[in-house]
Amino acid sequence: MSDALHFAEHTLQEIALIFMAVVYIIRLLWIFHFKAGRDRQAPTGAFNTTPAKGALYSLANIMMPWGMESTRKKPLFYIQFVIFHLGVVSAILLSFIIPYGPSLLESQFIAAILHSSIGLACLVGCIRMIRRITKPVMRAISSPDDYFSLALLTAWFFFAFWAVPNNTQNGETILLIYFWMTAFFLIYVPFSKISHYLYYPITRYYLGKTLGHRGVYPFKRSNRPEVVNH
Amino acid sequence: MKNRSYKAEKVIELLGKKLNRQIVGSLAACVHCGMCTEMCHYVLTNPDDPTYAPAYKGDQLRKIFKRHYDWTGRVFPWWVKAKSVYTDEDLEALKDTVFGKCTNCRRCTINCPMGVDLASFNRMARGLLVSVGIMPEGVAVVSKDQWEIGNQMGVLKEDYLDTLEWMEEELQDELEDETVKIPVDKMNCDVVYSINPREVKYDPRTIADAAKIFHFAGENWTMPSEGWDMTNFGLFSGDDDLGGSVGRRLYEKVEELRGKKLVISECGHGYRSTRCEAPNWGKLDVPFEMESSVITMLRYIKEGKIKVDKTRNQEPVTFHDSCNNARSCGLFDEPRELLNLVVTDFREMYPNKAENYCCTGGGGAMSMTEYTPRRLKSAKIKADQLTATGAKIVVTSCHNCVDGLTDLIRHYKLDIKVAQLVNLTANALVIPEKISLPEEAAVKRIPEPSTDNVLAGKKILIADDEPDILTFFSTVLEDNGAEVITALNGKEAVELIRKEKPDLVTLDLNMPEMDGGKVFEILRKDPELADIPVCIITGRPELRRLIYDRPVKAPEGYLDKPVDEDTLIINIRKILEVKKHSSK
Ligand code: SF4
Numbered sequence: 055m056s057d058a059l060h061f062a063e064h065t066l067q068e069i070a071l072i073f074m075a076v077v078y079i080i081r082l083l084w085i086f087h088f089k090a091g092r093d094r095q096a097p098t099g100a101f102n103t104t105p106a107k108g109a110l111y112s113l114a115n116i117m118m119p120w121g122m123e124s125t126r127k128k129p130l131f132y133i134q135f136v137i138f139h140l141g142v143v144s145a146i147l148l149s150f151i152i153p154y155g156p157s158l159l160e161s162q163f164i165a166a167i168l169h170s171s172i173g174l175a176c177l178v179g180c181i182r183m184i185r186r187i188t189k190p191v192m193r194a195i196s197s198p199d200d201y202f203s204l205a206l207l208t209a210w211f212f213f214a215f216w217a218v219p220n221n222t223q224n225g226e227t228i229l230l231i232y233f234w235m236t237a238f239f240l241i242y243v244p245f246s247k248i249s250h251y252l253y254y255p256i257t258r259y260y261l262g263k264t265l266g267h268r269g270v271y272p273f274k275r276s277n278r279p280e281v282v283n284h
Numbered sequence: 285m286k287n288r289s290y291k292a293e294k295v296i297e298l299l300g301k302k303l304n305r306q307i308v309g310s311l312a313a314c315v316h317c318g319m320c321t322e323m324c325h326y327v328l329t330n331p332d333d334p335t336y337a338p339a340y341k342g343d344q345l346r347k348i349f350k351r352h353y354d355w356t357g358r359v360f361p362w363w364v365k366a367k368s369v370y371t372d373e374d375l376e377a378l379k380d381t382v383f384g385k386c387t388n389c390r391r392c393t394i395n396c397p398m399g400v401d402l403a404s405f406n407r408m409a410r411g412l413l414v415s416v417g418i419m420p421e422g423v424a425v426v427s428k429d430q431w432e433i434g435n436q437m438g439v440l441k442e443d444y445l446d447t448l449e450w451m452e453e454e455l456q457d458e459l460e461d462e463t464v465k466i467p468v469d470k471m472n473c474d475v476v477y478s479i480n481p482r483e484v485k486y487d488p489r490t491i492a493d494a495a496k497i498f499h500f501a502g503e504n505w506t507m508p509s510e511g512w513d514m515t516n517f518g519l520f521s522g523d524d525d526l527g528g529s530v531g532r533r534l535y536e537k538v539e540e541l542r543g544k545k546l547v548i549s550e551c552g553h554g555y556r557s558t559r560c561e562a563p564n565w566g567k568l569d570v571p572f573e574m575e576s577s578v579i580t581m582l583r584y585i586k587e588g589k590i591k592v593d594k595t596r597n598q599e600p601v602t603f604h605d606s607c608n609n610a611r612s613c614g615l616f617d618e619p620r621e622l623l624n625l626v627v628t629d630f631r632e633m634y635p636n637k638a639e640n641y642c643c644t645g646g647g648g649a650m651s652m653t654e655y656t657p658r659r660l661k662s663a664k665i666k667a668d669q670l671t672a673t674g675a676k677i678v679v680t681s682c683h684n685c686v687d688g689l690t691d692l693i694r695h696y697k698l699d700i701k702v703a704q705l706v707n708l709t710a711n712a713l714v715i716p717e718k719i720s721l722p723e724e725a726a727v728k729r730i731p732e733p734s735t736d737n738v739l740a741g742k743k744i745l746i747a748d749d750e751p752d753i754l755t756f757f758s759t760v761l762e763d764n765g766a767e768v769i770t771a772l773n774g775k776e777a778v779e780l781i782r783k784e785k786p787d788l789v790t791l792d793l794n795m796p797e798m799d800g801g802k803v804f805e806i807l808r809k810d811p812e813l814a815d816i817p818v819c820i821i822t823g824r825p826e827l828r829r830l831i832y833d834r835p836v837k838a839p840e841g842y843l844d845k846p847v848d849e850d851t852l853i854i855n856i857r858k859i860l861e862v863k864k865h866s867s868k
């Protein structure tokens with residue numbers, strides 16, 4: 055392994071990770087310095103709903119595609135969402151496996167999982183980019199950051215896919231690009247929409263707490279008319 | 285650096301003060317995934333216009349937030365589409381979105397994977413604009429009425445009390461029982477009943493129906509003489525100060541009467557505001573229980589306090605969930621349980637409960653006449669939902685939805701009536717033996733306006749410069765037995781009133797030669813004409829001050845155009861009845 059690759063796999067990643075963590079901490083302090091609104095009123099709705107149940111339901115909502123009409127009606131979109139995010143997890147894992155546990159990649163099974171999840175995520179990234187560019191409504195709501203973040207992740211998947219074998223025999227270019235991209239990704243994330251996962255627990259917790267207090271969460275789906283008609 | 289208008293400066297400053305953790309989360313967390321897009325009724329009816337997409341609408345406030353309060357937006361505004369507001373025109377554009385393109389129905393919220401609560405910050409954006417005086421005219425008028433008169437329809441205290449008295453007499457006649465009362469300001473009651481001013485003005489039968497139910501349930505109840513309006517325009521205008529103060533007015537009255545429980549009549553935004561939001565807006569801890577009248581009625585049936593016979597309501601019925609009830613207060617199972625007890629053929633519309641679509645009149649949309657065409661276009665979704673059920677009656681526990689649904693039903697020419705649970709429950713009520721009535725009387729509803737010559741022998745003058753209105757009002761009134769005289773302008777109206785001495789005058793405000801305000805003042809100042817009851821009927825609510833600012837006795841009635849047949853007759857009848865009783 056060259057010094058350049060060693061630097062990219064280790065020192066560079068560590069610097070980027072520390073930077074990301076510091077910025078995230080600042081970001082969390084910033085959001086928590088805003089006071090949270092509270093619900094003073096007595097609870098409404100079904101007696102067995104509570105703020106805690108509501109918050110829990112809300113946080114888990116994304117794993118229940120049947121829970122929201124938007125995911126229920128668009129199963130393909132939901133599957134894309136799952137694949138894309140699994141790809142992110144795999145590509146991040148890869149950035150730790152290669153420097154700290156390369157022997158894991160000797161397992162055909164692990165390599166295949168990483169390969170397929172990252173490869174499919176790359177495909178989904180392309181589909182999503184096409185959707186964002188071709189649909190007028192998506193264009194209308196997209197900012198340069200939205201396009202760039204998606205392009206960055208898709209390209210990152212692409213290089214992660216080829217980096218999976220962790221093979222330097224045919225050169226280190228792919229691995230170098232992958233690790234430099236990972237470092238850039240880590241530094242860029244806190245300033246971009248990719249940092250949404252930092253907000254996710256906050257928005258979902260408070261929405262769930264409120265809607266739990268009001269008897270809306272855990273959510274009761276619409277009854278199909280055939281079921282209730284007399 | 286661009287110059288910024290005073291109002292724009294103020295909006296930015298106030299935005300900073302209003303931000304809380306929930307709102308900041310919602311403003312920061314949107315990933316522009318577009319999942320919420322097709323969840324909005326505006327989008328479904330305007331598929332080619334991306335400006336209706338919830339995320340796009342949310343971005344109109346988000347970009348200001350990012351430009352001033354979020355770091356990336358402050359450093360690289362163009363990268364995250366952060367943008368400030370500079371001129372009053374920028375604020376007008378924001379107004380068009382937050383008031384004219386969103387009913388705050390929260391349907392996108394419950395469908396956003398990130399939990400972005402667009403409806404909450406859209407309301408906040410409305411409040412920011414209202415605080416600098418930028419709002420639709422109707423919102424200004426209604427807010428002013430609620431601040432100054434104490435209710436959002438400008439119903440005067442006398443008018444309210446007269447209506448209660450009138451309904452009490454009608455009930456006594458109907459049940460042939462003088463003990464039936466609508467108590468006012470009774471102390472130490474178990475239930476204090478609050479209503480929507482719309483009930484006084486357009487639908488007094490709901491008051492009578494509720495009174496009938498309380499009576500037969502043997503409830504120890506009362507209505508307050510003041511602070512009786514449970515609606516709260518603060519919810520729609522985003523004005524927390526107004527919201528808190530309206531709530532406080534109501535709570536203080538209940539405490540003053542030492543009431544044990546506040547029962548809120550069927551109104552989605554009224555229930556949400558009074559029950560859930562006003563304690564937060566006004567930072568108030570409410571020491572008594574509050575309950576929707578839907579829950580009260582259901583409880584009476586379950587506890588055996590009232591008996592109902594569902595065969596009295598045999599027409600197919602569907603139920604429309606008010607967004608405020610279902611999505612913000614979890615009130616969706618109880619109305620269905622009650623419906624199943626009082627009707628024989630209940631058909632669910634789809635989607636329903638907390639997933640139901642907005643009636644499209646929510647968020648104060650009914651008071652913003654400039655957006656009516658948009659509203660009615662978006663109402664196609666609800667019209668299709670209703671039609672698919674095959675129901676003849678759509679029931680809703682919300683007065684706002686009653687208006688929204690009535691308007692869309694008229695617009696899309698559907699053969700469906702709108703009713704509330706209180707109407708169907710009162711109709712299904714089994715009157716106890718000792719005062720049992722013939723079947724026909726038991727199901728009689730108050731008032732049945734256009735059935736016979738209810739205005740026989742009455743001479744009514746209609747003053748309006750729109751020939752179509754004159755023709756419509758004349759036909760309706762003549763069909764009900766009245767003798768009608770018409771005047772096309774203010775001057776002609778005064779001459780005809782002097783000559784004919786009608787029993788009642790309906791007066792448009794905006795008329796050539798002499799405006800309605802002037803006509804009204806002339807009438808009131810002339811001892812011979814001063815007692816003729818006047819009902820103002822105008823399409824310009826902002827002109828209401830032309831009347832109320834005059835140093836003369838207020839008009840006996842007031843209606844906003846458009847006015848339908850039932851509303852016209854109910855109000856004319858009420859004014860004439862009240863006049864008859866007061867001159868006895
Ligand atoms: S669904 Fe939520 S995150 Fe996605 S665009 Fe809509 S508001 Fe934004």
Ligand code: SF4
Binds near residue numbers: 341385388389390
């Ligand atoms: S709150 Fe309702 S009207 Fe407003 S954008 Fe969301 S779905 Fe549309």
